[in-house]
Amino acid sequence: MSNSFLIILGIITPLFAALFSYVCRYNNNLRDSFGIIGGLVTFLVSLKIFHGIQNNVIFQITFFTLFDGVDFTFKVNALGSIFSLVASSLWILASIYTIGYMRGAGEKNQTRFVIFYSIAIHAALAIAWSGNLLVLFIFYEILTFSTFPLVGHKQNAESQSAGRLYLSILVGTSLIFFLPAIFWIWLETGTLDFQDGGILINQFPAEYLSLLIAMLVFGIGKAAIMPIHRWLPAAMVAPTPVSALLHAVAVVKAGVFSFLVVIVYIVGPEFLLQTKSSDWLVWLACFTIMASSIIAITKDDLKARLAYSTISQLSYIILGAALASSLALKGASFHIITHALGKITLFFCAGAIYVTAHIKKVSELKGMGFKLPLIFFAYTLGALSIIGVPPFIGSWSKFYLIMGSIEREFIVVAIILGISSLLNIYYLLQPIVIGFTQTSRREAKLIKAPLTVWPPVITGLSCLIFFFYANYFLNNVSGVIAI
C-alpha cells in the first residue's frame, strides 16, 4: 500500500464509520459495531505508520495550495505517529465501552452521539498527521465543533450552559490568540510547515518570542493551562465515554500535542533554549500543576476530581515543552501515552461505577470495593500509573520530566513534581481507601454491565505491561527530539 493512501485511509475511516452509523441508525447493534471496526482499521493504519516512522519512511500527501507557502497537506511526524496510535487504539476500547455505558445508562440520541464521536476521532487523527500549522488549526476547530454536541448531549439547562462555556473558551481563545499567532509566524517566515529543528530560528525576532509562546499556549485552549482551564471541568457533564476518550485522550491530548508540535517543529527547541523565552511558562505550568491538584482534593464528584487531575497532568506536558531540553521533551511526548492510558482507565472506572451502582461521589463509595472488585482493581492500576509508581508506565514519563528539569537546573521544579506526586497519591487513592475500608449501611442495587468493566481492566493491565516495553515507544520519541 502506498504511503499517501495509508494517510487517506486512516483519516477517512472514522468519517465512514460515522456515515455507516447514520445509515444503520435503526439497527442498534450494527450501528455501534462500526465504531469498533473503524477503531480496528485506524489502529492498524496507525501501527503501520508508527513502524514506518521508526524506519524513516516518509508519509506525506498534498492536496492543494491554500495560499502562498501554505498547502493543504498531511505529513506524519514522529510525535504525530505516537498520538495517532494512542487515539486509535483507545478508540477500539472506548467503542466497546460506549455500547455498555450508553445502553446501561439509558442515554437518548445514541445515533447522534456515535456519529459525532467518530467525527471527533477523525479530527484528532487529522491533527496528529497534519503537515503544517494551518491544517492543524483547521482540524483543531473541527474537533471543537464536533465535540460540542457531545458535551451538550443531555440537552438540559446544565449541559447547554456547559456546552456554551466549552465552545466560547475553546473557539474564542483559538481565534483571538492561536490564529493571529499562526498569521504572525507566516508573515515572518513565509511558511507554516513542520520541520525538524523548527522554522523560526534566524527568522523571527527573538525579543518577541515570549509573546508568541504566550499567544500559542493560551490560544491552544485545549491544553487547559490555567487560567484557560474552566472548560474542562464543565465538559464533564457529558456522558462518560466522552470524558474518557475525548477529555482524557483525544481533545486534551490534541491540545498539548499541538503545543508540543509547535515547540518542536515550528519554534525549535534550540531557539527556545538560546532565548529562554519559555522559562516563564515553566512557572505557570508548575502553578497549574499544584493549584489543580489542590482543587482536585476538594472535589467530591469523582469525574470532577479526575478532570482537575487531567488539568494538572496536561501541565506536565506543557512543562516539558517549556523546559525544551531533550530529556524534558522526551518525557513530555511520552507522557501523552502514559497519561492517556492511565486516565482513560480511571474515567472508564468512574463511568462503570455510575452505570452499575449509580454513584458519582467519592464519599458514597463506602464498601463498594468488595462489590465491584474488578473495577476497583483496574482503577488501582490506573491510579498507580498516573502517580508514577514503578512498575507502571507512568513512572517513565515522570522520571524523564524530573531528569529534564534537573538538566535545565530547575531544581525547584523537580521538587514540585515530587510534591505533586504526593498530592496525586492522596486524591487518586482516596476512593480506593474509602471503597475498601468503610462499610455502607445502604444496600445498593447493582446493574450488570460487563462491557463497561473489561475495557478498564485491559487499559489498566497495559499500564503495567507496557512499563517493560517502554523502549518501543521511546525509540520514536527520541528519534526526533535528539538535539
Add this chain to the structure above:
Amino acid sequence: MFNIFLDDAAALVVVLPLLISAIIAFIPSKIWPWIISLVTLVLHLVLSLHLLKEISISGLIIYEFGNWEPPWGISFKIDGVNIGLQLLFSIFVLISTFYSRKIFLSEIDSRDSGKAYSLWLLAIGSLNGIILTNDIFNLFVFLEISALASISLIALGAGQNRKALLAAFNYLIIGAIGATFYVIGVGFAYAMTGTLNMNDLVIQLAQYSDGQLAIFAGMSFMLVGLMVKAAIFPVHIWLPPAYSYAPSAVSTLLAALATKTILYFFVRLLYEVFIIYPSYLSLFLDFVLYPLSLLAIFIGTLIAIYQDDIKKLLAFSSIAQIGYITLAFSLKDHSGITSGFIHIFNHAFIKGGLFMAVGYFAILLKDRVTLASLKGFGYKYPITSFALLICGLSLIGLPLTNGFISKLYLFQALYTNQMYFSIALVAVSSALAVAYFWKIVEQMWFSEIKFKSEKEDAYIYLPIWIITVSIIVFGIYSSPIIEFSNLSADYLISGYQN
C-alpha cells in the same frame, strides 16, 4: 447586429436594466416580469464578460455618451479598478434575481410583481451606474435613482410588517441628507474647477495644489455624504431597519451590493482624485476613517450579539463588516486596498448567502425570524440550514472558507503597517462573531424540539447553494478574487505614487 450591441456594452449594462424596468412595470402578470428580468440579467452578464475581454486587451475603456468628449460630456470609465466589481455585480444580481421569485410571490401582493421587478431592475441599473460612472454629478444622479428604487422596494415590505414604511422613510430622509451633502460638495468642486469629470477634476485641482479652503470644504461634504450612503459608522443608522424590514429578496440585493458599490466609489474618489492633497487625505484617513472603522467593527459586533431578530443581527454584523473594509482602505498602501477589495467580494457572497437563507426562513415562518422561532430548523430544513451554517462559519473567518482569505489579507495589511492594536481588535471581534452566530446554530440544531425534515423549494435552495459552494471554492482557490483585487489596487495605487 450583435457587434453593434457589444460596441456599446459599457453603456448597455446600465441602460438595458433601466429600459426594461420601464417596460415591465406595465406587465400584469405574475411570472413574466421575472422571466424578462432574468433574460435581461443574463444579457447583462454577457455584456460584463465582454467588457472583461476588452479590458484584458486594452486595459481601459472610456465610453463617451453621445460622442460628447469629456470633460464636456458624461463618460463611463472601465478599467482594472472596477472590472472585477462589475463582474461580481453581474453574477450576483443574476443569482439573487433567480432567488427572488418565490420570495416576492409570498411576501408581496402578486399583482405588484411587475412593479416590484421594475423597481428591482431600476435599482440594479443605477447601482451599476455607480460602478461605471466617471462623472461626479452623474454619480449623484445614480445615487438618487438607486436610493429611490431601494426605498420603494423596502416599502414593499409593509405587507409583512408596517415598520417597513418607517424604515423606508428613515432611509429616505437620512439618504436625502447624505445625497444633499454630496451634491453640495460637488457644487463646491464645480465652482472652483468648472468640471465634473473625474479625470479632468484631477488636472484642474492641481492648480490649487497649495490648498484652498473651498476645495477642502467641498471634499469634506462629498466624503460625509458618501459615508452616509455607505453606512459607515456612526452614520449607519438607516441601514439596520432598512435591511431587516425590507422584503427578503431586497435585503439580499442591498446587503450584498448596495453599500459595496458606494464603498467602491468612495475609495476611488479618495485615491484617484483627493490624492493630490496628500496631507488632507491622510488627515481624513488617519483621524476620521481609521478610528471610525475600529468603532464600527467593535460596536457593530457587540450590538449584533444582543439582537433577537436575525435579520437585524445580520444587518449589524454588516456594519462591522463594512468597518473591516474601510479599515483596510484607510491604510494608504497596496496591501490595504487589496484586502479591502477582497473583503468587498467575499463579504458580498457571505452576507448574500446568509440573507438568502434567512429570507427563506422568513417566508416559511410567515413572520419575523427570531432566535426562538428557529428552534429545530436544522432538522426541519436541513438543506438550507446547512448552507446557513457554512456561510456563518465563513463570516467568522474559519479556514477553507473565503472569509478566512479576507481575514488573512487584512491581517497581513495591518501587520505591514504595524497596526498591532487593530490586529488585536480584529481578532477579538472575529471571536465575538462566534457568539452571535453560535446562538443561531444552537437554536437550529441543539434545542429540545425536534422535527421531521420537510420538503424545501429547489428554486430557493439552488441559488443559496450556488453561493455557498462559491464560498468554499473561493476559500480554497482564492486566486481569482485576489488577482482582481490586486488589479484594483494596482490601478489605484499607481495614482497614489504619481
